[in-house]
Amino acid sequence: MTAVTATTPDAFRPAMHYAARSTWLNDPNGLIFHEGIYHLYYQNNPEGNVWGNMSWGHATSTDLVTWVEQPVAIAYDELEDIYSGSIVFDRYNTSGFGTEARPPLVAVYTSAFKPASELSGVQAQSLAYSLDGGYTWTKYAGNPVLNRGSSEFRDPKVFRFESDAESYWIMVAVEALDFKVVFYSSLDLKKWELLSSFGPANATGGVWECPDLFPLPVDGDPENLKWVLTINLNPGGPNSGSAGQYFVGDFDGVTFTSSSTVTEGLQAPDRLGDYQWLDWGRDYYAAVSFSDVPDGRRLMIAWMNNWQYANEIPTSPWRSPMSLIREVSLQSVDGTPRLVQHVARELASLPSVHPPFTADDTEIAEGKHLLDSAAGSVQRIEASLSTGTAEEFGVIVRGEGTRGTRIGIRPAEGRIVVDRRESGQTGFHESFASTDAAPIQPTGNSYEVTIYVDHCSVEVFAQGGQITLSELIFPASTSTDVSVYACGGTATINSLKVTQLA
Structure with a gap:
């Protein structure tokens, strides 16, 4: 994989998805x-x-x-x-x-x-x-x-x-x-x-x-x-x-x-x-x-x-x-x-670059929490999360500082959201910056989410593939942080696995 920057013409060319060479x-x-x-x-x-x-x-x-x-x-x-x-x-x-x-x-x-x-x-x-x-x-x-x-x-x-x-x-x-x-x-x-x-x-x-x-x-x-x-x-x-x-x-x-x-x-x-x-x-x-x-x-x-x-x-x-x-x-x-x-x-069995980041049975306190050693731009993220008192909780991918693409659960609304308002370049069209939602219900008290992250996209598969959300994003090449977050209370990581894909 060739390293690129946000100013390189091919900065957003995907690693896992097909795109034409120049058309x-x-x-x-x-x-x-x-x-x-x-x-x-x-x-x-x-x-x-x-x-x-x-x-x-x-x-x-x-x-x-x-x-x-x-x-x-x-x-x-x-x-x-x-x-x-x-x-x-x-x-x-x-x-x-x-x-x-x-x-x-x-x-x-x-x-x-x-x-x-x-x-x-x-x-x-x-x-x-x-x-x-x-x-x-x-x-x-x-x-x-x-x-x-x-x-x-x-x-x-x-x-x-x-x-x-x-x-x-x-x-x-x-x-x-x-x-x-x-x-x-x-x-x-x-x-x-x-x-x-x-x-x-x-x-x-x-x-x-x-x-x-x-x-x-x-x-x-x-x-x-x-x-x-x-x-x-x-x-x-x-x-x-x-x-x-x-x-x-x-x-x-x-x-x-x-x-x-x-x-x-x-x-x-x-x-x-x-x-x-x-x-x-x-x-x-x-x-x-x-x-x-x-x-x-x-x-x-x-x-x-x-x-x-x-x-x-x-x-x-x-x-x-x-x-x-x-x-x-x-x-x-x-x-x-x-x-x-x-x-x-x-595609689900693509090899990893190095051993995955994992976390289990961990509370997500209110706020955003950077996951050390989980950063990457081509990833599979497998998460099982349980609701607590939080109004919203989830994962932030392709992040930098407080910005990134949020994949969140809103339990009271029964919704899963992908918020790309701070996903990098969004100003090229008035319709692009968006928060998109789908209905979701927990299994017991848990939400199962698998996220595929690439240079210009996230694809979310929730509750065993019953719900999917696919979104383009255009972050800077330096925006590689992965975080978890909770708003208005706490939530729990039952299990989390972040795999950097070759």
């Missing part, structure tokens, strides 16, 4: 595990570090830890920008783009047609195929393959649906301004038939984008399978700006039926806290899952930024990282299946 990125696209390699495609401006010239960038990894940036995969041209979508392995060559011996990878993406096109202003779904494992792509001459004549029809997620009776492709896409998910089927990826739609429902404070649909067993029971529909929206998140929500229900190959809808139609403004959110932080958007991951694991990744200030964050020459990759599962919480998230085991 802009946003939504993850085309996520797939194929022939031993994880492929991460993404929205990319190959000519700059602000949004524009949308193409598919590309990175590969064999272990989800080290990523190699590849050449641009599918480039914009004078007729279209290449918006978000997905990739499938067409193992039976249903599309006819490959051969029986060499089945193709097929990308299904949104063509955003430009003025030079006869379809100017339309968003429609198109295909490209690869015969070399995902490195070079050929656009299908018959594009687009699905055109509703809409200017806001985008972000197709395609997967193979298999039942005892039949097998076919399913496309999940959105009519963004209508707050509607639309479902289509196809036998060959070229001809598509409308099946059904879902929405509006729950959060509708901004356009719907980047849907995903996948099955998960509840509590690991394969006989109790539920389907999870994720929908990202901008704005309208629980703490302002971009966010992602999810629904749990059933999918019969035609229709998704939600069992977790709180409000149908347009949302009630005061109901945001009642909906199921993928992440309560400001910087977790366009989350989608990988296809064909071994052992049936469901791995997700998101763009770690927020459209409120995305083009203005102080990183250079690159702009925007991806989140850490998470493994998601369904667990019963108070009798209801909820999405639970953990950092993928490949």
Whole structure:
């Protein structure tokens, strides 16, 4: 790892998160595990570090830890920008783009047609195929393959649906301004038939984008399978700006039926806290899952930024990282299946630089208390804390003096907060300095929190992954202190482990 300072152009480049070398990125696209390699495609401006010239960038990894940036995969041209979508392995060559011996990878993406096109202003779904494992792509001459004549029809997620009776492709896409998910089927990826739609429902404070649909067993029971529909929206998140929500229900190959809808139609403004959110932080958007991951694991990744200030964050020459990759599962919480998230085991087992700092059975007196020998800028912090008389207590990371990023518990409010008002550079946009909150309840009298800290981010996993908050931060390189604190009384450290990650 190369040492950097706050004035170095690459000062905030993450150590654990993927970021492009010198360009802009946003939504993850085309996520797939194929022939031993994880492929991460993404929205990319190959000519700059602000949004524009949308193409598919590309990175590969064999272990989800080290990523190699590849050449641009599918480039914009004078007729279209290449918006978000997905990739499938067409193992039976249903599309006819490959051969029986060499089945193709097929990308299904949104063509955003430009003025030079006869379809100017339309968003429609198109295909490209690869015969070399995902490195070079050929656009299908018959594009687009699905055109509703809409200017806001985008972000197709395609997967193979298999039942005892039949097998076919399913496309999940959105009519963004209508707050509607639309479902289509196809036998060959070229001809598509409308099946059904879902929405509006729950959060509708901004356009719907980047849907995903996948099955998960509840509590690991394969006989109790539920389907999870994720929908990202901008704005309208629980703490302002971009966010992602999810629904749990059933999918019969035609229709998704939600069992977790709180409000149908347009949302009630005061109901945001009642909906199921993928992440309560400001910087977790366009989350989608990988296809064909071994052992049936469901791995997700998101763009770690927020459209409120995305083009203005102080990183250079690159702009925007991806989140850490998470493994998601369904667990019963108070009798209801909820999405639970953990950092993928490949990242959760990163080696430590030296023996971790630990503390056990220690009272946190009122005030801020620096933890000697715990300082660092790339860390995993595992804490079990118990409430006492304090109104708020928690951990301060990337600190210097009295400043830093606070991750705190407010027991009387039933809230966990991430306060980044003193997290370093915050003045680049009026919306950035914030205190963001999520609901939390103790287990017994304890709160379990795991925090991943990087050069420009914190990702918080609370109560065994039932609650997550992801936030960008831009501290000085000298801001490495770790502290515990309590306000208005005392609290207790049951256990604390701070690991400096290699």
